[in-house]
Amino acid sequence: AGAGALAALLLLMTGSDSTLVTTVAPFIAVVFLLVTSVLLIWDLKQPKRFVFLLMPWMLNKRSWLAIGGIFLGLYSAIAGVWFLIGAANFLGLADFVSVITILAWPAIPAAIMTAGYTAFLFGQAEGRDLWQSPVLFWHLQAQAVMAGAGVLLVAGYLIDLTGGGFPALTWLAWALFIGTVANLLILTVEYAGKHSTRNAAVAAHMLTHGRYKRAFWGGALGLSVVTAVLALVGALVENLGLLAVLAGVIAQASLLIYESVYVKAGQDVPLS
Numbered sequence: 001a002g003a004g005a006l007a008a009l010l011l012l013m014t015g016s017d018s019t020l021v022t023t024v025a026p027f028i029a030v031v032f033l034l035v036t037s038v039l040l041i042w043d044l045k046q047p048k049r050f051v052f053l054l055m056p057w058m059l060n061k062r063s064w065l066a067i068g069g070i071f072l073g074l075y076s077a078i079a080g081v082w083f084l085i086g087a088a089n090f091l092g093l094a095d096f097v098s099v100i101t102i103l104a105w106p107a108i109p110a111a112i113m114t115a116g117y118t119a120f121l122f123g124q125a126e127g128r129d130l131w132q133s134p135v136l137f138w139h140l141q142a143q144a145v146m147a148g149a150g151v152l153l154v155a156g157y158l159i160d161l162t163g164g165g166f167p168a169l170t171w172l173a174w175a176l177f178i179g180t181v182a183n184l185l186i187l188t189v190e191y192a193g194k195h196s197t198r199n200a201a202v203a204a205h206m207l208t209h210g211r212y213k214r215a216f217w218g219g220a221l222g223l224s225v226v227t228a229v230l231a232l233v234g235a236l237v238e239n240l241g242l243l244a245v246l247a248g249v250i251a252q253a254s255l256l257i258y259e260s261v262y263v264k265a266g267q268d269v270p271l272s
Contacts, residue, residue: 002148004029004079005111006175008104016168017097020156022086028151029079033114037072064124068117075110078103115144129200130266139186143255145179146227150251153234153244169244173235176247180228187221203265211268212261219257227251 007025010016041050052058053069060066082103088094119140122131133139149172156169191208195201207216230247234240 001029001075001111001115002144002146002179003032003151004075004082004107004148005115005144006148006152006172008107008111010168010171011101011104014167014171016171017100018168019086019090019159020152020168022097022100023083023090024155024159025152026079026083026086028155029111030076030083033072033076033079037076040069040072064117064121068121071110071113071117075107075114078107078110082107111144112141116140125266127199127271128266128269129195129197130203130262130269132200133190135186135190139183139190142179142182142186145175146183146224146251147255149173149176149179149231150227150248152248153240154248157240157242157244169240170235173231173240173244173247176251177228177231177235180224180231180251184221184224184228187224199269203269206265206268207261210265212265215257215261219254220261223250223254223257227254 003025007021007029011021041047044050050069053066053073056070059070082100085094085096085099085103089097116137119137122128122136125131153169153172153176156172191204195204206212227247227250230243230250234243234247237243
């Protein structure tokens, strides 16, 4: 979600039509959307019911599992068309790059909801109070910026950009820095304050002082701080070099560690 949203913002704000924006970013979005969809279907107790997403009249309109599937489908369609246009232009088959500018507008809200619908889905997970945080939607947006900017920085460094690659990489480095700082601030608000229920408080204590404390402090917080520092330095220097790759990779590791222990801590608290 973050890769597509940031590519759209980069296009609209700077006019960059580099290969990173027109082809690589939507390709990354489509690949990970495909992986997400496969995992979501595989996780269902009755996988065949995913076909209900293709039949709107069969959907439970009060379930964010179903509503989230709609946003995933919408974002997949936009990113897919975006990639096909970019690929056609890259191969010299056609030039419809101007259409991507039009697609960028709906891509942003679709990406926002793709990244954030889990907050509403978790809000329906009774008994998992840690997941029902009022800041979760905004936390997911910050994490999407981190993940998207990080992977695009790595991709941008590895490919030969056209159309002004350096400004694009600098812009992405600032995006990674801002997203990481937002992630750290939300983590502070979430775990330094009080929780509304004992269930949530016990789960939060498990993260910060219990069985997951090393992963939380060293992975979720420690690696995020390292990411922010590297991203800031990379945004300020003239040659990003390996700083972009390091910051981008470390951002993914930090998020993966946090999401893993966050889900586990929410589930580990006894329901009775």
